[in-house]
Amino acid sequence: MQPILFFVMMTLITGVVYPLAVTAVVQLAFPKQSKGSLITQNNQIIGSELIAQPFHDPKYFWPRPSASNYNAVPSGASNLGPTNPKFPKDPNQTTSASGLDPDITLEMARFQIPRIAEARKIKPEQLEDLLAQSKRPYLNVLLANLELDKGL
Amino acid sequence: MQAFDLYVVTVYLALLVTLSPLLGSYLHLVFNQPVGRIERTFYFLTRTRQNAMNWKQYATAVLIFQGIGFVALMLLFKLNHRTPISLDLALNTAVSFLTNTNWQAYAGENTLDYWVQMLALTVQNFLSAATSLAVMLALIRGITSKETQDLGNFWVDITRATFFVLIPFSVLMAIFLVSQGAIQNFSAYVHAVGLEGQPQLLPMGPAASQTAIAVFGSNGGGFFGQNAAHPFVNPNEFTNFILMFAILLLPAGLVHFYGLQIGSKKQAWAIFSVMLCLFVLFLAGTMASEISFGSLEGQEVRFGRVGSILFGTAATASSNGSVNAMMDSLSPLAGGLMMLQIMLGEIIFGGVGCGLYGMLLFVMLTVFLAGLMVGRTPEYLGKKIETAEINWILMGILAPSIVTLIGAGLSCLNAQALTGLGNLGPHGLSEILYAFTSSANNNGSAFGGLSANTPYWNLALGVTMVLGRFGLMIPVLAIAGSLARKKQTPPSVGTFQTDTPIFAVLLGASILLVGALTFMPGWFLGPLLEHVTLAGGAS
Numbered sequence: 001m002q003p004i005l006f007f008v009m010m011t012l013i014t015g016v017v018y019p020l021a022v023t024a025v026v027q028l029a030f031p032k033q034s035k036g037s038l039i040t041q042n043n044q045i046i047g048s049e050l051i052a053q054p055f056h057d058p059k060y061f062w063p064r065p066s067a068s069n070y071n072a073v074p075s076g077a078s079n080l081g082p083t084n085p086k087f088p089k090d091p092n093q094t095t096s097a098s099g100l101d102p103d104i105t106l107e108m109a110r111f112q113i114p115r116i117a118e119a120r121k122i123k124p125e126q127l128e129d130l131l132a133q134s135k136r137p138y139l140n141v142l143l144a145n146l147e148l149d150k151g152l
Numbered sequence: 153m154q155a156f157d158l159y160v161v162t163v164y165l166a167l168l169v170t171l172s173p174l175l176g177s178y179l180h181l182v183f184n185q186p187v188g189r190i191e192r193t194f195y196f197l198t199r200t201r202q203n204a205m206n207w208k209q210y211a212t213a214v215l216i217f218q219g220i221g222f223v224a225l226m227l228l229f230k231l232n233h234r235t236p237i238s239l240d241l242a243l244n245t246a247v248s249f250l251t252n253t254n255w256q257a258y259a260g261e262n263t264l265d266y267w268v269q270m271l272a273l274t275v276q277n278f279l280s281a282a283t284s285l286a287v288m289l290a291l292i293r294g295i296t297s298k299e300t301q302d303l304g305n306f307w308v309d310i311t312r313a314t315f316f317v318l319i320p321f322s323v324l325m326a327i328f329l330v331s332q333g334a335i336q337n338f339s340a341y342v343h344a345v346g347l348e349g350q351p352q353l354l355p356m357g358p359a360a361s362q363t364a365i366a367v368f369g370s371n372g373g374g375f376f377g378q379n380a381a382h383p384f385v386n387p388n389e390f391t392n393f394i395l396m397f398a399i400l401l402l403p404a405g406l407v408h409f410y411g412l413q414i415g416s417k418k419q420a421w422a423i424f425s426v427m428l429c430l431f432v433l434f435l436a437g438t439m440a441s442e443i444s445f446g447s448l449e450g451q452e453v454r455f456g457r458v459g460s461i462l463f464g465t466a467a468t469a470s471s472n473g474s475v476n477a478m479m480d481s482l483s484p485l486a487g488g489l490m491m492l493q494i495m496l497g498e499i500i501f502g503g504v505g506c507g508l509y510g511m512l513l514f515v516m517l518t519v520f521l522a523g524l525m526v527g528r529t530p531e532y533l534g535k536k537i538e539t540a541e542i543n544w545i546l547m548g549i550l551a552p553s554i555v556t557l558i559g560a561g562l563s564c565l566n567a568q569a570l571t572g573l574g575n576l577g578p579h580g581l582s583e584i585l586y587a588f589t590s591s592a593n594n595n596g597s598a599f600g601g602l603s604a605n606t607p608y609w610n611l612a613l614g615v616t617m618v619l620g621r622f623g624l625m626i627p628v629l630a631i632a633g634s635l636a637r638k639k640q641t642p643p644s645v646g647t648f649q650t651d652t653p654i655f656a657v658l659l660g661a662s663i664l665l666v667g668a669l670t671f672m673p674g675w676f677l678g679p680l681l682e683h684v685t686l687a688g689g690a691s
Contacts, residue, residue, distance in 0.1 A: 022330075103454050
């Protein structure tokens with residue numbers, strides 16, 4: 001009897017009280033983050049700044065290819081071994097671990113500048129400036145595209 | 153970029169060396185304090201007696217606790233609503249979380265309800281880690297006490313480990329993770345419509361609270377299928393650093409705690425330095441291999457190379473099944489060295505509790521080997537190491553290895569097993585070998601190309617996890633019981649010192665020798681052959 005009672009109490013404490021208490025604290029302290037850093041435009045949720053979404057239009061930055069095709073339920077990786085013939089040689093063709101990598105390296109971004117500049121009829125230097133402003137050695141694709149739509 | 157890699161590694165190791173002794177002191181305080189009000193209330197409510205237990209009573213309590221956990225998990229999986237769980241997957245997952253392995257043949261976001269994640273998996277993340285800690289405490293008592301049967305009380309030990317170590321740390325970690333962007337909610341999945349009009353379903357849930365204990369407790373089970381690579385649990389390079397630091401912090405702190413318990417910090421530093429040297433050795437290998445290979449396949453941009461490789465090396469050193477990069481797609485030697493760390497028995501820091509008790513078996517084995525060389529009865533900290541102990545030590549050290557080799561060997565001959573492979577050739581062998589290595593040593597990470605959610609793999613790896621866990625844990629308790637009964641002989645001139653650099657070198661050599669002799673053939677035909685193939689330009 002004692003072991004069962006012990007197990008039930010432990011389950012209540014670590015499986016109910018602990019996650020609920022954490023949820024209560026973080027929903028007060030970090031309401032946006034705790035709910036997925038969602039971005040809303042015209043009353044429509046357009047995605048999460050942390051989750052990659054597909055882009056095909058030449059006027060946008062494109063994220064890394066996704067082994068799950070940007071499906072988040074569930075997402076996945078290619079799991080290709082390095083000697084697999086399908087293993088990508090081009091860095092721009094590599095898929096991420098989560099399948100939802102929201103970022104691209106600055107080199108991957110630079111590679112796309114001519115295409116975006118042409119589609120938007122802007123000077124490539126303006127896009128170079130956008131990359132230069134990045135505080136991190138990578139670029140968040142969705143946030144950068146929202147920035148592009150606002151006009152540089 | 154390589155300067156940056158070096159900088160991150162240096163900061164990481166410096167923090168580990170400076171903070172783990174402080175944590176050791178905290179643990180020393182917590183596990184030696186008199187029973188306080190919170191504890192007393194808890195024992196009263198659960199009718200728990202704080203009686204002393206001998207090793208058989210202690211082991212029985214462990215097994216009873218596992219049994220109750222098993223029944224509860226199977227019941228909860230049965231009641232899961234999101235998708236039905238097959239019996240073999242339920243068995244595999246239950247065993248996996250009970251044994252602190254956290255091998256996952258499913259993806260949480262399309263399989264489990266929030267409340268099952270919490271009540272079944274978060275709970276076992278705490279309790280399996282607390283169980284390992286408790287067994288470690290019993291072994292330490294066996295070493296330090298004299299002429300007694302008393303190894304302490306299992307229920308008290310797991311209560312203290314949970315209440316005063318695991319819960320407080322996890323609360324802090326979970327809040328930190330959310331502050332950076334990890335999610336923690338009970339919302340329904342969110343339907344988004346992307347900038348180009350395409351719909352996307354975003355999973356939600358109490359992810360941060362589960363991730364926090366998954367890294368602290370050497371569990372590593374992901375709330376989401378893609379584990380610590382998922383941006384909703386590991387949103388940036390800062391959270392990544394803290395997570396991979398947390399992976400080694402508690403196992404490292406426990407070594408210093410051990411030093412305080414036996415009254416010799418020097419003994420602890422000898423063990424710590426062996427662990428640290430082996431870790432640095434492996435890290436140098438994995439980093440060098442990745443730098444020369446240089447692909448981003450299966451890795452996240454935000455972590456950077458060092459964030460991916462240091463994470464993987466720390467997680468495989470410490471029986472923590474977390475991954476933030478796909479091991480299948482790493483360079484062959486990086487993936488291979490991570491596998492080799494697990495093969496050595498998860499003792500390079502190792503899991504919470506189980507890392508230290510596994511390492512202490514190697515310490516005693518080394519003492520025995522040294523004793524053979526000089527022709528003296530070997531003794532460790534005043535306790536004679538005799539036939540009974542050596543038998544148990546060998547069993548504990550060999551059990552996971554034997555299970556790994558037999559399981560992997562049989563699977564290579566089994567058509568059902570081979571259909572699960574995601575890659576062919578030497579890499580296919582690596583996938584099989586890794587699956588058994590990871591299960592038998594209760595790590596839980598995977599070469600993810602293996603489609604493991606089939607009856608064959610679920611059952612084969614399920615059995616492997618049980619044999620690996622208890623094949624080590626029961627011998628440890630038996631040794632604890634046997635040592636506790638012995639007299640403590642004061643050290644004499646001829647006593648072999650176990651706190652010297654010479655001993656550290658011998659210990660490191662014994663570990664590498666046992667690992668090498670056991671696994672070299674398989675390891676050569678998997679990772680090494682793939683490396684040579686790749687270097688030769690064929691594919």
